[in-house]
Every structure is written in C-alpha cells, then in structure tokens.
Amino acid sequence: MNKQKLVILGSTGSIGTQTLDIVRQHRDKFGITALTANSNWELLAQQIDEFNPRYAVIRDESCYKQLKAAAGQTHILAGFDQITSVATLDEADIILNSLVGYAGFESTYEAIKADKKVALANKESLVVGGELIQKALQHSEGELLPVDSEHSAMLQCLAGESVDDIEKIVITASGGPFREFTKKQMEAVTVEQALNHPNWDMGAKVTIDSSTMMNKGLEIIEAHWLFNIPVEKIEPVIHPQSIIHSMVTFRDGSSKAQLGLPDMKVPITYALGYPERLDLETPRIDWAQPHTWTFEPVDYNRFPCLRLAMDSIIEGGFAPAVLNAANEVAVKRFLNEEISYIDIPKIIDLSLKHVDSNQTISVHTLKEIDEETRKYALSIK
Ligand code: MG
Numbered sequence: 533m534n535k536q537k538l539v540i541l542g543s544t545g546s547i548g549t550q551t552l553d554i555v556r557q558h559r560d561k562f563g564i565t566a567l568t569a570n571s572n573w574e575l576l577a578q579q580i581d582e583f584n585p586r587y588a589v590i591r592d593e594s595c596y597k598q599l600k601a602a603a604g605q606t607h608i609l610a611g612f613d614q615i616t617s618v619a620t621l622d623e624a625d626i627i628l629n630s631l632v633g634y635a636g637f638e639s640t641y642e643a644i645k646a647d648k649k650v651a652l653a654n655k656e657s658l659v660v661g662g663e664l665i666q667k668a669l670q671h672s673e674g675e676l677l678p679v680d681s682e683h684s685a686m687l688q689c690l691a692g693e694s695v696d697d698i699e700k701i702v703i704t705a706s707g708g709p710f711r712e713f714t715k716k717q718m719e720a721v722t723v724e725q726a727l728n729h730p731n732w733d734m735g736a737k738v739t740i741d742s743s744t745m746m747n748k749g750l751e752i753i754e755a756h757w758l759f760n761i762p763v764e765k766i767e768p769v770i771h772p773q774s775i776i777h778s779m780v781t782f783r784d785g786s787s788k789a790q791l792g793l794p795d796m797k798v799p800i801t802y803a804l805g806y807p808e809r810l811d812l813e814t815p816r817i818d819w820a821q822p823h824t825w826t827f828e829p830v831d832y833n834r835f836p837c838l839r840l841a842m843d844s845i846i847e848g849g850f851a852p853a854v855l856n857a858a859n860e861v862a863v864k865r866f867l868n869e870e871i872s873y874i875d876i877p878k879i880i881d882l883s884l885k886h887v888d889s890n891q892t893i894s895v896h897t898l899k900e901i902d903e904e905t906r907k908y909a910l911s912i913k
Pocket of ligand 1: 680681682751
C-alpha cells in the first residue's frame with residue numbers, strides 16, 4: 533500500500549498513544565499529518581517533536597502559548613472547531629477518531645462526508661448519529677472501520693461473508709469489576725473500585741461504562757449501525773477472560789470467532805491496514821499452555837444500563853442520543869462523587885422518559901437534544 537497520511541484525533545489518550553506505537557513500527561506505511569489533544573500539551577509537544585506533523589490542535593485554548601513555544605515547524609491551532617477542520621484535511625487519508633463522547637460525532641460525520649477512511653474509536657459517534665453517518669456513507673467514497681475489539685472481531689469474522697447470511701452476532705463482554713457483585717454490593721461501589729478494570733486499561737469514561745455494562749450497550753448500538761443488523765440479532769454474552777472478542781453465527785449454524793489477548797493494538801492495526809494485514813509486535817496466546825475460557829448469560833437486573841441501551845435503539849429516533857448524553861453526565865457526576873453508582877442508570881432512565889422529540893434527525897437537532905438532555909440530567913437530584 534502507498535504511504536498513508538494519518539490524522540489522530542485524541543493523540544495523547546490511550547488509543548492515540550497506542551496508534552503512535554504502531555506508526556513507529558510502520559514508518560514506511562504511515563506518516564502523521566495532524567495530531568490533536570485536549571489539554572495535555574506537554575505530551576503533544578513530545579509527539580510533535582517525534583512525528584513532525586503538519587498540524588497540531590490543542591482543544592484547550594489556554595494551553596496554546598506553551599504548545600506554540602515548544603512546537604517548531606508544526607502549525608499549531610487551538611479550540612474545538614479546529615479538530616473538525618483537521619479531520620477533513622485534503623491531504624489526509626485516514627482519520628483515527630479517539631475523541632471521548634459526543635464531542636467525537638461531528639469529526640466522524642464531516643470526515644466521512646470528505647471521503648476519508650475513518651478508523652473509529654469514538655463509539656458515541658454511531659450511538660448518537662448512526663442514522664446520519666450511515667446516510668453520509670452512502671454518498672461517500674470514504675469508509676468507516678471500527679477500532680474496538682468487538683467490532684473489529686465482527687469485521688474479521690465477516691471477511692468473505694455476506695451480511696445476509698448472519699443469523700446472530702454474539703458480542704462478548706468481560707463483565708467488568710462487578711460481574712459477581714450483588715445488587716446490595718453495587719449500592720456501595722466507590723469511584724476507585726469502578727475505575728479498576730480487570731482486563732483492559734482504558735480511559736476513565738470507558739472504564740466506568742464497562743463497569744455498568746453501558747459500554748456493551750453502546751457497542752450493540754454501534755454494531756447495529758456498522759453492520760446494518762437489527763438489535764434482536766445481537767446477543768451479549770459474558771466472557772470474563774476477554775480472549776474471544778466476538779463471534780458471528782451464520783444461517784447454516786456455523787460460528788466464527790476472533791481471538792487474541794486483550795490488546796487494543798490489534799484492532800487499531802487491523803483498521804489502519806484494512807483490508808491488508810500488517811505485522812504487529814505484540815504478545816501472542818501461548819497455545820501450548822492449558823486455557824479455560826468461560827461464558828455466562830448477562831444479568832440485566834444487576835446491569836440495567838445494558839437493557840436501557842438495547843431498548844433505546846429499538847425505540848429509535850433520538851432515544852440513543854438521549855441515552856448517551858444522560859450517561860455522559862451521570863458518569864461525570866459519579867466521578868465527581870456527586871451521585872452514587874446506582875444512580876447512573878436512574879438518571880439515564882429518567883432522562884429517556886423526560887426528553888421527547890418529534891423532530892427530524894439532523895446535526896442541528898441532535899445538538900439541541902444533546903444539550904437539553906445534559907441540562908436535565910444535571911438537574912436531577
Ligand atoms: Mg470494546
């Protein structure tokens with residue numbers, strides 16, 4: 533493949549730094565056109581020094597001066613709108629979007645409209661704007677590739693298959709740190725406990741979402757849009773070892789699974805190289821050793837966020853956008869110790885009941901619903 537020019541949105545986060553590790557292993561295949569960060573200007577300055585991008589964006593404008601002073605030849609931009617502008621740069625081939633939350637939607641949407649290949653680690657893009665993004669893809673020469681272990685597994689299982697032959701997608705979930713907690717124990721969960729995930733090392737928002745299983749709910753919505761599969765055909769299953777990243781069962785009863793150690797570099801590499809496979813120096817499963825992998829059904833009673841997410845996509849319209857906004861607010865309030873752990877699903881449920889809209893979905897109306905939901909979710913005592 534020709535050398536691909538890469539824009540990384542969120543280059544100082546967990547996915548962003550791992551993507552740069554992969555670029556280090558493939559300097560002949562990838563160059564960096566732009567990097568963006570929220571406020572970690574020191575790390576961004578180091579990345580600029582090493583990868584020499586044409587542009588770098590710091591979202592927090594108060595960090596502009598420090599970054600500018602440290603940046604050499606790179607054009608330094610500041611503010612949220614500049615993130616969208618580097619996501620549509622003419623010279624860019626691949627946009628890796630690892631922004632957190634609804635903030636990532638606009639970049640995904642605009643990059644698709646600009647015919648880019650988007651490697652999507654921002655799951656909220658599809659949760660909130662799946663319908664708009666799918667429509668944009670129909671008129672775009674760009675493509676959308678998942679950077680999430682489950683969706684990458686599905687894509688790998690579907691290579692050479694027809695979507696019409698899918699009987700069921702089995703999406704695996706680790707179950708998070710509270711898999712064996714009783715409802716009573718959940719009432720006393722602390723921020724520290726919730727931030728301690730057994731298998732995956734991720735940012736705070738995703739880690740909390742994993743512990744409530746909202747993460748799995750968001751991923752089901754994402755899979756629905758990515759593969760055009762009704763939610764009834766997507767079945768979540770607990771698989772605590774996180775080795776099988778997802779499975780697809782076909783109409784003839786055969787199932788395919790994709791396996792590997794829990795390592796985000798694998799799905800990142802698959803998305804960057806797609807449809808080719810690239811070398812990756814990363815630990816392998818030792819098949820000569822004994823292994824035990826287990827599966828259990830999910831418990832919607834102890835993990836109500838999962839059910840709320842699945843219901844929201846069945847309801848359709850703005851419901852997934854409301855779910856997402858309420859969840860973002862509730863997670864933030866929990867991290868700030870303003871609410872207890874079990875209030876997270878309560879706030880989402882109340883928001884879904886409160887916010888109602890008959891408007892047509894557009895970028896503008898999504899934003900209005902998002903803002904209205906946030907206001908409401910913040911006001912819940
Ligand atoms: Mg995942």
